[in-house]
Amino acid sequence: MHAWPASxxxxxPGQGRxxxxxxxxxxxxVTLDPGPVARIYVCGITPYDATHLGHAATYNAFDLVQRVWLDTKRQVHYVQNVTDVDDPLLERAERDGVDWVALAEKETALFREDMTALRMLPPQHYIGAVEAIPGIVPLVERLREIGAAYELEGDIYFSVESDPHFGQVSNLDAAAMRLLSAERGGDPDRPGKKNPLDPMLWMAAxxxxxxxxxxxxxxxRPGWHIECVAIALDHLGMGFDVQxxxxxxxxxxxxxxxxxxxxLTGEFPMAKAYVHAGMVALHGEKMSKSKGNLVFVSKLRxxxxxxxxxxxALLSxxxxxxxxxxxxxxxDAVARLARWRSAVSRPDGPPAGTLVEEIREALSNDLDAPAALAAVDRWAARQEQDGGTDTGAPGVVTRAVDALLGVAL
Structure with missing residues (x-):
């Protein structure tokens, strides 16, 4: 599967932090200190209802991570999946009376278009669950061989008790895990499971x-979680920088x-940092496919x-x-964009060297994009009020906003 073109x-000048x-x-x-190549895996879409603003906000966050790393003169090895076979996709295809493969291909193509328009940097490896199946099967077989998986009516489940570190990502108690498992694709109430939280690795036909x-x-066909594991281990290995x-x-x-x-590997942890973006709401409720309260990037475009x-708007x-x-x-975002473009359209302006460092400082501090925007706002306000004589300043601002924030002025 191919990704989208990179801007x-x-x-x-100088180097990021x-x-x-x-x-x-x-x-x-945590302070991340990758080697010369920073490694990141970001979970991709299940291709229906793409691309809503919840998707866009998430991928915007991890686009900033890449840009911060690139500014430190590192290379970035970015991997993303597409869950192009899963119960929700099949259910949507049946509801709409369309072929599930055609639906997945159509929505993935739309996602690519939206990511290109938003100037999101693409992954080096963009892998669909279906194409990953040859690598998934040996992992499930291995888990079964070492006693970490078991069969139930033809389905294969993972035993969470086989991992002494289970629970150390989310740090939730068993009751909260069980509730979320039921809400988010698990089957904690299925009779015969060794532990209600055990997830499916392989669903019998x-x-x-x-x-x-x-x-x-x-x-x-594979379960949801093992899909990403197979892709991440294949392309990044253990101990990568950000999940x-x-x-x-x-x-x-x-x-x-x-x-x-x-x-599978006997190593810990899988990732050095587990980083999660917040949820976007509409009319007081989180945007969700089940509720249908979605705002689509393609519709806005x-x-x-x-x-x-x-x-x-996302960066704010x-x-x-x-x-x-x-x-x-x-x-507010439309007005800010107009102010910034007006400010950099002049032949000169206030010095901008400190602005670059302000943006770098803000983003290095847990991706504080609002602080970075405020810094650019201050430069634009000085330009509007007093102007300046630095002929290189508008170009510096334009390049910094593009490189670090992904916004083309």
Whole structure:
């Protein structure tokens, strides 16, 4: 599966700062110090209802992570999956009377278009669950061989008790885990499971549903968590720098994935930091596919909204915050974009060297994008009020905003 084209990232004078970011597993800020190549895995979409602003906010956060790393003169090895076979996708295809493969391909193509418009840097490896199946099957077989998996009516489950570190990503108690498991794709009430929290690794073929040859596992399809584990281990290995996604993935998805990988390899942890973006609401409720209260990037673009304004709207909220999309949020972003473009359109302006460092400082401090925007606002206000004589300043600001914030002026 191919990703989307990369926009050029301008080089800035000097060098960026190492990133301090909130780690869900420890509950505090950690300073990431990758080697020459920083490694990040971000969980991708299940391709229906793409791309809503909740998606966009999440991928914007991890785009900033990449930009901070690139500014430190590191390379970035970024991997993202597409869950192109799963119960919700099949249910949507059945509801709409369309082929599930066609639905997945259509929505993935739309996602690519939106990511391109928003100037999100693409992953080096963009892998669908279906194409990952040949690598998934041996992992499930291995887990069964070492006693970390068991069969139940043809389905294969992972035993969470096989991982002594289980629970150390989300740090939730058993009751909270059970509740979230039921809400987020698990089956804690299924009779016969060794532990209600045990997640499915391999679902035996069901009549009328797609299935693949699973070798000794029989025909079927992979569970949700093992999909990402197979892709991450194949392309990044253990101990990569950041495992990212929305806050609703901390449990069960990232918790279970970490346990799968740790039992398979005998190494801990799977990732150095588990980083989660907040949720976006509309009319007082979190945007969700089940509720249908979604605002789509493609619809905004069709309505003539500049993608740079959409991106500024996302950047105006701290990535970990839960926030609400309103018409005012968009209007403020459109106005900010106009002010910035007016400010850099002049032949000279106030010196901007300190501005670059202000943006770097803000982003290195747990991706504080609102503080970075405020710094640019201050420079634009000085430009509007007093102007300046530095002929290089508008170009410096334009390149810094592009390189570090992904906004084209």
């Amino acid at each position: 050029e990232v301008p080089a800035l 190492d990133l301090r970011i909130h780690d869900t597993a420890t509950g505090g800020l 069901r009549e009328g549903e797609p299935s693949w040859d699973g070798g000794t596992l029989g025909r079927g 990212g996604g929305g806050s609703d993935l901390a449990f069960p998805h990232h918790e279970m994935g970490a346990s799968h990988a740790q039992v 069709r309505d003539g909204v500049d993608p740079a304004a959409i991106r500024l 909220h701290h990535y970990r915050a839960d926030w609400e999309w309103t018409d005012q949020v968009l209007q």
